[in-house]
Amino acid sequence: MREFILYSRTGRTDSRFPNLREAGRLDVVYQAILMSLFRSHGIRRDVTFHALLGGPPNPPLELMVEGETLRDARTDEKTWEDILRRVLSGREHPGITVRKNSLQHLVKEKQNIFVLEESGESINTIDLGSDPVFVLGDQVGLPRKDEEFVLRYGKKVSIGEKAYLASACICIINYILDRRESF
Ligand SMILES: C[S@@+](CC[C@H](N)C(=O)[O-])C[C@H]1O[C@@H](n2cnc3c(N)ncnc32)[C@H](O)[C@@H]1O
Numbered sequence: 319m320r321e322f323i324l325y326s327r328t329g330r331t332d333s334r335f336p337n338l339r340e341a342g343r344l345d346v347v348y349q350a351i352l353m354s355l356f357r358s359h360g361i362r363r364d365v366t367f368h369a370l371l372g373g374p375p376n377p378p379l380e381l382m383v384e385g386e387t388l389r390d391a392r393t394d395e396k397t398w399e400d401i402l403r404r405v406l407s408g409r410e411h412p413g414i415t416v417r418k419n420s421l422q423h424l425v426k427e428k429q430n431i432f433v434l435e436e437s438g439e440s441i442n443t444i445d446l447g448s449d450p451v452f453v454l455g456d457q458v459g460l461p462r463k464d465e466e467f468v469l470r471y472g473k474k475v476s477i478g479e480k481a482y483l484a485s486a487c488i489c490i491i492n493y494i495l496d497r498r499e500s501f
Contacts, residue, residue, distance in 0.1 A: 320495060321366045321428070321451040322488050324350045325421055325460055329371035331379045333407035338399050342373035346457050347381070348398045349485035353492065355385050356393050362492070370421045380419035381405065388413030421464055425453070431472030433465060434487050438474030441494060446475075452491060454484045 328342030335341030338348050347369045354367040365385040372378050381402075389412040391397060405414050425431060428451045432444070452475075453460070453468050460468075477490050 319364050319366070319449040320362075320492070321368065321449075322350065322354045322491075323368045323370065323421070323424065323428075323451065323453045324456065324484060325370050325454070325464060326372060326456045327458065327461065328373040328456070329369060329381075330373045331371050331376040331406065332374075333403040335403075338395060338402070341402075342371075343457055344402055345395070346484060347371075348395060348402070349483070350454070350488055351383055351398065352393055353485040353488040355383060355388065361385050361388055361391075365492075368424060370419070370424065376418075378418070378420045379406075380415075380417050380424060382415045382417075384413050384415075386413070421453075422467055425468050425471055428471070431468065432475040433460065433468050433472055434477070434484075434491075435460075435465070435474040436476055436479055436481055438476040441475050441477050441491070444473065444475050446495075450495075452488075454487055456484060 326347050329344050329347055330341035338345040351367055354365050355362050363385045367383045369381045370378055371381060401411050405411050405416050430447050430449055431451045434452055434454045477487060
């Protein structure tokens with residue numbers, strides 16, 4: 319099992335938006351969902367993705383996408399704009415849950431937590447154990463006070479000195495874990 323938690327400070331918490339980018343950068347959330355849950359011709363059934371949405375009008379909300387039960391989802395942005403609009407207006411989609419929750423509460427429910435940060439310990443040397451949970455910042459990064467809170471429960475891990483898109487980090491981590499499982 320793998321989990322990714324994306325902190326989206328501006329992600330809109332209702333369905334009234336013209337497009338994902340103008341929904342407090344829900345396009346960043348969409349890209350992270352894509353890299354978390356999709357392989358070529360398949361869904362990663364062993365991945366759960368969470369976005370903590372901090373934008374108006376009803377923050378904080380947790381959007382959870384579970385690979386095990388996700389259905390009827392293609393990979394294009396329009397599909398996900400429709401799905402996110404649907405679940406943020408209180409309607410259902412298989413494998414997706416929206417609930418009132420904060421990053422702090424979610425992290426307290428988890429174990430084996432790693433905060434992704436350029437300055438962290440290299441992913442090549444750190445012991446990720448089993449069922450790791452990775453926490454990432456959005457297009458701006460993780461706010462300092464939230465990072466300090468999460469670090470009470472986990473460690474900082476780095477995939478390199480350069481800053482990558484959150485979605486790219488997820489893709490790289492999935493690749494690293496896939497290789498470890500294969501060899
Ligand atoms: C687009 S980056 C944010 C960049 C922002 N300028 C900052 O300083 O945080 C989004 C998130 O990706 C993760 N990230 C980016 N590059 C990374 C790296 N080399 N190693 C580990 N995590 C990284 C961090 O969690 C970061 O908050």
